Amino acid sequence: MRPFGGGCPCCEGAAHGVPRRGFMAAAVGLALGVASPAIAQGGAPRVLRVRRQVVGDSFSGVYWRDGRYDRDALRQLDTVFRDLSAAELTPMDPRLFDVMSILAWTLDSDETYEVVSGYRTPETNARNAGRSRRVSTVSLHMSGMAADCRLPGRQGLGLARVASELQLGGVGLYSRDGFVHLDCGPVRRW
Structure with missing residues (x-):
């Protein structure tokens, strides 16, 4: 049984009430399977600022x-993260928003994420995978669990490093394209 009732355990209470060092220690503890009382008892509102590149x-x-x-709020976020080429949206996994929120909070950033890509239909993903070997044919974008984004004022490498240290999900650095992939799937990096 998960100690946080099915929510993202790394994000419970990780908003503004927990000191960063305490949060980092708790995140490491969670990665080792030990829940921190500070995180389990937190309840501060979770905030996210996102802007979809191209359409605004x-x-x-x-x-x-x-x-x-x-x-x-989740319905509004589903619209922002929709597949633009297919004009289709899906219910995004809210744990993705938790990953993005806690990353911005950890960086002490109130900047707005620029979202390059969110949800992708299987057809859009297959088309993208046909154009580039760097696009996974089993991408979490198709499940509404991933976003490619950037955070103004932050270098992609630094953003990816901090996201990797938090161990909240997958992190990919696409420095040539100027964005970072974040997802709420298994912890991994590339």
């Missing part, structure tokens, strides 16, 4: 409060 759709606000995700 955006969301800035609270998406989790009082122990639950805000459905209206």
